[in-house]
Amino acid sequence: MKKPALLLVFITSTGCLLCAGSFNLGMTGAAKKKIKELDAKVAARQSASARAPAQDTTPPVISGIQATNIFLTSATILWQTNEPARGYLDYGTSPGYGSSATLTTAFMxxxxxxxxxxxxxxxxxxxITSVDSSSNSAISSDRTFATMTGDITPPVISNIAISVFLTSATVSWHTNELATGLVEYGTSTVYGSSTTYVPAVNSSHQRLLSILPNRTFHYRIKSADQWSNLSISSDSSFTVAVSSIIFTHSIVELSTITYIEPLGHMEPPGHTLPTEHIYFYINTSSPPAYAPAAGVIRRLGIVAQEQTYNIVLYFTDTFYVNIGHISALDPAIAAQVGYIIDPNVYNEVNIPVTGGQVLGQQWDMTGVEIGLVNYGVSTNYINPSRYADKFSFCDSIFKYYAEPLRSQLYALVPRTGTDKDGRVDYDIPGRLIGNWFLEGSGNPADDDAKLAIVYDNFISTKIFVSVGGTLSIGAGKYAVTGNSPDPATVSQDSNKVSYELTDYGLPYTPRGILLVQLVETHKIKIETFPGSTGPEEFTSNAKYYIR
Structure with missing residues (x-):
């Protein structure tokens, strides 16, 4: 009779059935070994199952939903999720939506x-639909918001007006509704500058522009209503001229003036080149000096050698006068200085004055000297870098006086011809006339190294040679015998030219020969022969001057 058989069945922790096979109840050693192997496999499977993470099947939770920053044509939708997720939005004018907006691919x-x-x-x-990293998605319920009610018509800009001053201009305009306003402006239609933005709180607008004289400016207006509808005006332009400055007071009482010396005074070695200021010669001792118009004294200096004051009076940042030969400051001015002025150093001050206000007392019978600096003009110097601004932007003060004062002052200038202002800039490229500088001299302030071959500031056609001191004839202002050849016509083609020099005043005592040749467009060879009446030839003592 056969022994009964035994069927071994193992149920794992995951519910799997493992059939070990059928065995006789009288198990052999091999059968027992087989059972142990099966037990080990089951235990291994159970351990692996315990280590495997559980899969995320829970969708993110959407909360904090709100519609914000709602305007005429835009709105912002905000929400949070309880775990990092991506999201997108369905939206439209009905629950059917029709449009969607997708967020970035980042989880947040x-x-x-x-x-x-x-x-x-x-x-x-x-x-809203939000999806987590396990692709579990959550969808919010339907929500709504309403955009703002408003027009889409930009404001109408009208009644544009502008008031132009020397360094500023005021632009005004009107809009038919409350609107913002700014003005773009500049020296071209690219503009480049603008006024400060002002919110939409007015229908009448006014803006101040900062400008410079002697320039043409373009501008346009921008205004937007509270719905951000923008209007831009067409381009407009205006020109600001320095001539808008009017001097109303003579710096010296007319009755005290003997005569006025125009621009171009020469007196080597201190004033070798034609000077940039005019002189008032007076017939009384130390009369008052007056401000020609309202302005601000920004700098004060003392000339130690003369013990006189220099006053720099500004009318704008680019238009001012230098007033010299003031022997004493008026008490009202002196009281605002506040400290001792250092000799030969300009001291910064800020003293407003009115037109006709007394500035101080004039120095001796020479009276005051005054030079006008106007950055709106340019001079004819071939090399402007050799000159201070007071030369490079020199202008005549007479032109800016109101009538009849202008004509009264011109009548006191004993200069021949119709041009009573005088001149400082005679340079002509490729011609002998004008200012020259000793080649190799590195100091622009070295008067000894300067030379001028120009016309007199009183007799406008009379040739003068002003020598700073380097040439052997010595420093001095010399007239030319025969007043020829005209230096404005002497060129490289003229070869060498000889001038017989005399004292500039009567009795015109002869002083020697000046031999000069234009060897390059901006270079001359020159030599003087004191006491000679000529003819002469260049020697090794000849020097070279350049522009």
Whole structure:
């Protein structure tokens, strides 16, 4: 009789059935070994199952939903999720939506979507979908928001007006509704500058522009209403001229003036080149000096050698006068200085004055000297870098006086010809006339190294040679016998030219020969022969001057 058989069945922790086979109840050693192997396999499977993480099947939780920053044509939707998730938005004018907005692919817990190009005064439906990293998705319920009610018509800009001053201009305009306003402006239609933005709180607008004289400016107006509808005016332009400055007071009482010396005074070695200021010669001792117009004294200096004051009076940042030969400051001015002025150093001050206000007392019978600096003009110097601003931007003060004062002052200038202002800049490229500088001299202030071959500031056609001191004839202002050849016509083609020099005043005592040749466009070879009456030839003592 056979022994009964035994069927071994193992149930794992995961519910799997493992059939070990059928065995006789009288198991052999091999059978027992087989059972142990099966036990080990089951234990291994159970251990692996315990280590495997559980799969995430829970969708993110959407909360904090709100529609914010709602305007005419835009709105922002915000929400949060309890775990990092991506999201997108369905939206439209009905629960059927029709449009969608997708966020970035990054997973985050705070979400926002900006909706643009919406219709005004319209109710929008929207719903949110958020998906976590396990692709579990959550969908919010339908929600709504309404865009703002407003017009889409930009404001109408009208009644544009402008008032132009020397360094500023005021632009005004009107809009038919409350609107913002600014003005773009500049010296071309690119503009480049603008006034400060002002919110939409007015229908009448006014803006101040900062400008410079002697320039043409372009400008346009921008105004937007509270719905961001923008209007831009067409381009307009205006020109500000320095001539808008009017001097109303003579710096010296007319009755005290003997005569006025125009621009171009020469007196080597201190004033070798034609000077940039004019002189008032007076017939009384130390009369008052007056401000020609309202302005601000910004600098004060003392000339130690003369013990006189120099006053720098500004009318704008680019238009001012230097007034010298003031022997004493007026007490009202002196009281505002506040400290001891250092000799030969300009001291910064800020003293407003009115037109006709007394500035101080004039020095001896020479009276005051005054030079006008106007950055709106330019001079004919071939090399402007050799000159201070007071030369490079020299202008005549007479031109800016109101009538009849202008004509009264011109009548006191004993200069021949119709041009009573005088001149400082005679340079002509490729011609002998004008200012020259000793080649190799590096100091622009070295008067000894300067030379001028120009016309007299009183007799406008009379040739003078002003020598700073380097040439053997010595420093001095010399007239030319025969007043020829005209230096404005002497060129490289003229070869060498000889001038017989005399004292500039009667009895015109002969002083020697000046031999000069234009060897390059801006270079001359020159030599003087004191006491000679000529003819002469260049020697090794000849020097070279350049522009």
């Amino acid at each position: 817990t705070s979400h926002s979507v900006i909706l643009n190009s919406l219709m005004t005064d319209t109710t929008y439906h929207y719903r």
